[in-house]
Amino acid sequence: MTGRRPSLAVVLIVRNEARCIARCLDSVRPWVDRIVMLDTGSTDDTIAIAQGCGAEVHEMIWPDSFAEARNAALLLADADWNLVVDADEWIESGGECLRDWCGGSARLGRVTIASDGAAGNVTRNRITRLLPRGVRFVGRVHEQVESDLPRVHVDLTIGHDGYAEAQLARKYDRNRPLLLAELSDxxxxxxxxxxxxxxxxxxxxxxxxxxxxxxxxxxxxxxxxxxxxxxxxxxxxxxxxxxxxxxxxxxxxxxxxxxxxxxxxxxxxxxxxxxxxxxxxxxxxxxxxxxxxxxxxxxxxxxxxxxxxxxxxxxxxxxxxxxxxxxxxxxxxxx
CATH class of the missing domain: 1.25.40.10 (Tetratricopeptide repeat domain)
Incomplete structure (x- = not known):
């Protein structure tokens, strides 16, 4: 990654996220070179909204595995660095640090996810989301990064409202079968x-x-x-x-x-x-x-x-x- 500015892409997988996709993409666009979105079967206006926000939109049939879908999106991005986000997330602060951070050596970036909870509280977790080229995920659901690279804190805060009460119902039926299938293995x-x-x-x-x-x-x-x-x-x-x-x-x-x-x-x-x-x-x-x-x-x-x-x-x-x-x-x- 020397001799030129490293490329940085935002990578996300989505389905029926018309409610929030514009908020997400508008928040990341100033800080990255490309937005690569992999849609897994939206029936609402998600794709049209994303294209209007400047995203490169690709489509695939949902593979019953978050890791498989994320890895497909990472392959499509073909970037030196990938910032992995979800549609119900947005950059709250720290986007200006991304370019300098990506100028460093290969490592994994742990960002702060500030999640709005069902009870109105906010929970903060540090999660690995900034990945150098070639790093991939494992796990059907609640997928994790598979890499021996060091994990380093990035001064980037990402908001998340997917655990707010109005959004939880969508996740109940989706996540549990995948978790149980993973547990059987x-x-x-x-x-x-x-x-x-x-x-x-x-x-x-x-x-x-x-x-x-x-x-x-x-x-x-x-x-x-x-x-x-x-x-x-x-x-x-x-x-x-x-x-x-x-x-x-x-x-x-x-x-x-x-x-x-x-x-x-x-x-x-x-x-x-x-x-x-x-x-x-x-x-x-x-x-x-x-x-x-x-x-x-x-x-x-x-x-x-x-x-x-x-x-x-x-x-x-x-x-x-x-x-x-x-x-x-x-x-x-x-x-």
Whole structure:
């Protein structure tokens, strides 16, 4: 990649994304040489809108594999560097850094994905999306980059609203069969169990989620970059499925490891609040003071955007809000 400016393409696979495709393409166009879009069967105006935004549009029959579709799009792009995005994403900030970053050696770029959740919260994850020529994906669904190249943070933030409540229904029927098919081939893959747990959680089945999360915890290496989000998700799933004793035991088991996680302590505070509701005789004397202590710990830690799956506000205003509400209730009861 010497002697000329490296080429940079945005690469995406789409189907029926007329709602959001223009937003996506308008946000990336100023920063790249080409936009390569692979459509897998749209029946709405996605293709026409994309062409109007300057995208090179190609079509293929959906292969029942996100990795296969993404790899086909990467092959069509034939660029030195590829920024992989989804139609329900857009560049929020940092696009100006892409050219300089792509002038460096071959490595994988991890960008920040800021996802709007169904509950109105925002979750931040660092995901590998900036790829040098030749790097490919594996996995039918929740595909992952397959490469031994070093993974380096890129100061690029991408917004995502695909997990907002209005968009979730589209993903329920699409993802689960692919996850189950993948699991039949690799039943001991911890990442698949983690994603099946998240899928169950999105469908409101917290008990099923806790089973998959428990399996993922047993099988996954402690250094997995998604383990923080997994631990916090399991703590939430245990409590919301009525397994409060198990949630408290789980929290004690992982408290030391995640002593500097505002997300862990925030959700633990919620678990302790659930315990107070379930055990009102001990609410004032035990559960609520401990819940307040957990949220106080969140404030002492502060925000940790470097932790995978960290929710902005859990180290600041969200914890303060919960703390103020419970303290006000305790003051009323003491008056």
């Amino acid at each position: 690799a039943p001991d893959d911890p990442y698949l169990h983690y994603q099946l747990g998240k899928d169950a959680q999105m469908r409101g089945d917290e008990r099923a989620a806790s089973v998959h999360f428990a399996t993922a915890l047993t099988l996954s290496p402690v250094e997995a970059n998604w383990r923080h989000e997994l631990v916090v998700a399991q703590l939430h799933a245990l409590a919301k499925s009525g397994q409060l004793d198990e949630a408290i035991e789980f929290a004690e088991e992982h408290r030391q490891t995640w002593a500097r996680s505002p997300d862990f302590h925030f959700v633990l505070g919620d678990v302790l609040l659930d315990c107070a509701i379930a055990d009102p005789a001990n609410a004032v004397g035990h559960w609520l003071p401990h819940a307040c202590a957990s949220w106080e710990r969140c404030l002492a830690i502060g925000e940790r955007p470097d932790l995978e799956g960290s929710v902005p506000g859990r180290g600041s205003h969200l914890a303060r809000h919960n703390l103020d509400l419970v303290r006000a209730q305790l003051a009323m009861l003491a008056a």
